Amino acid sequence: MSQDIFDIAADSPLVPMRRLSRPNRATYLAKLEYMNPCCTHYCRVASAIVRDAEDRGLIHPGMTLVDWTFGTSGIALAMAGITRGYKLLLVAPDRICREKQDVLRALGAEMVFTPSDALPGDPRSCVAVAENLVRTLPNAWFANLYENPVSLRVHEEATGPEIYRQTDGKVTHVFVPMASGAMISGIGRYLKSVDPMIRIIGVEPEGSAYLSLYEGGAAGTATAFELEDIGAVNPTSFWDPSVIDRIVQVGDAEAFNCGRELLRSEAVFAGGASGAAMAAALKEGASYGDDARVVVMMTDFGAYDLSRMYNDEWMRQKGFYRRTKSSLDQITAEDILQRKARKDLIFACPEQTLSEVFEMMKQNDVSQMPIVSYGSPIGSISENKILSILIENDAAMNAKVVAFMEKPFPVCESDATISELSEKLQKSASGVLITLNDDRLQLITKSDLIDALTHK
Numbered sequence: 001m002s003q004d005i006f007d008i009a010a011d012s013p014l015v016p017m018r019r020l021s022r023p024n025r026a027t028y029l030a031k032l033e034y035m036n037p038c039c040t041h042y043c044r045v046a047s048a049i050v051r052d053a054e055d056r057g058l059i060h061p062g063m064t065l066v067d068w069t070f071g072t073s074g075i076a077l078a079m080a081g082i083t084r085g086y087k088l089l090l091v092a093p094d095r096i097c098r099e100k101q102d103v104l105r106a107l108g109a110e111m112v113f114t115p116s117d118a119l120p121g122d123p124r125s126c127v128a129v130a131e132n133l134v135r136t137l138p139n140a141w142f143a144n145l146y147e148n149p150v151s152l153r154v155h156e157e158a159t160g161p162e163i164y165r166q167t168d169g170k171v172t173h174v175f176v177p178m179a180s181g182a183m184i185s186g187i188g189r190y191l192k193s194v195d196p197m198i199r200i201i202g203v204e205p206e207g208s209a210y211l212s213l214y215e216g217g218a219a220g221t222a223t224a225f226e227l228e229d230i231g232a233v234n235p236t237s238f239w240d241p242s243v244i245d246r247i248v249q250v251g252d253a254e255a256f257n258c259g260r261e262l263l264r265s266e267a268v269f270a271g272g273a274s275g276a277a278m279a280a281a282l283k284e285g286a287s288y289g290d291d292a293r294v295v296v297m298m299t300d301f302g303a304y305d306l307s308r309m310y311n312d313e314w315m316r317q318k319g320f321y322r323r324t325k326s327s328l329d330q331i332t333a334e335d336i337l338q339r340k341a342r343k344d345l346i347f348a349c350p351e352q353t354l355s356e357v358f359e360m361m362k363q364n365d366v367s368q369m370p371i372v373s374y375g376s377p378i379g380s381i382s383e384n385k386i387l388s389i390l391i392e393n394d395a396a397m398n399a400k401v402v403a404f405m406e407k408p409f410p411v412c413e414s415d416a417t418i419s420e421l422s423e424k425l426q427k428s429a430s431g432v433l434i435t436l437n438d439d440r441l442q443l444i445t446k447s448d449l450i451d452a453l454t455h456k
Helices: 042-055 072-082 098-107 126-136 149-166 182-194 210-216 252-266 272-287 312-317 333-339 354-364 383-392 394-398 418-426 446-454
Strands: 014-017 027-032 064-068 087-093 110-114 140-142 173-177 199-205 246-250 293-298 368-373 376-382 411-413 432-435 441-444
Touching (some): 087 126, 149 182, 173 182, 199 272, 333 418, 354 394
Parallel strands (some): 064 087, 173 199, 173 293, 411 432
8 A cells, every 4th residue: 555645656657549640651659748646757856856855854844935937847846745644835927727726725735826928037036035035934945846856866767667568669750748857857867878860859939048059059038928837037057968869949839729729639638738738749840750659748737727728718728729620630541441441542644545544544443543644643534534535436446545635623632521521523534543641642522522421
């Protein structure tokens, strides 16, 4: 039996992303770091920090733990501390989500709010206020989750090995939301030690400081962003560019909408930081091959962001809202082709005669056929067209089909939705050619769409 809820020993889930990553060839795996008692990746860290401080005699029950937080680190610290007999005093920006504030109050933590525009160095900033409270309050200890070296050690000794073990050592890329830098540096140090070829990619909001620091050696001027639990104005002592291969910035709108799509497509109820990581992974991974195993760290829980990214009105006010995809938009050309018995595309070459092409149609029981030259569709021909030609000139059967071909079928990628395909077919096209990942072509007809809709 566990001594307390933090003694629950289990790996956070690593689950495949199949629908959202369909256009890409790589295998995508979401590491659900928010699935723990605190619903945040800070759970591992907060529990370890409290126990480490107790072991070293720095704290004892009855003391007040003080820290500054963007919300979820405070929730984790409060759960780790209050259950062990500590009081919690947390300093937070006044713009953090209402849900996080409500949970912190429900836990019994005392809150002090500071202006969101107060940057480090400003006496009104979260860090300055928290440090001042520790100096003035009796029996208080500054937990400092964002700078505590235990944070780095936890990710190097636990999170990194867990990823490697869960992927049987086949992980090739890891995308990590960057806040303090402890997670990416810890994971990066371990994974690089076992396989230097594993690529470690940091993700931050547009306006955060890490990218300019990584590229130019100096932190640029940070600008405002709506995302929480990701990004930084200044780097922490955990910043270790030697284990980072690339840093990608993602805008607020792209991150929030990708997070919402994670819930609709994969039932992953994550927050904006996780949405940013997945958006970056999907964009960067478009060029990855079939052998890529991409792990994306899901660090924040969607229920802590219900009033913002999961609130349509808030999304509209901020200019972030995108229309929810309908159920038809979820069916793609790839889905439709999977229903068909895959065969090589039947097509005519421009130098073949009408007679030869008509014989191919009869043998293969098709009523229309694309005309392809050097792998590219240049036209089409149908039974009706051949019939109308012969009525006017029965000697045309020995003429080359290129002289009579109609316009080519429209071409779409394999991720085209059924709505897009239907629109193409409504414009009097009798078929749509689909380009597969190996550059082969397949044909989809109206009857294929009807079959997909009646059996979805």
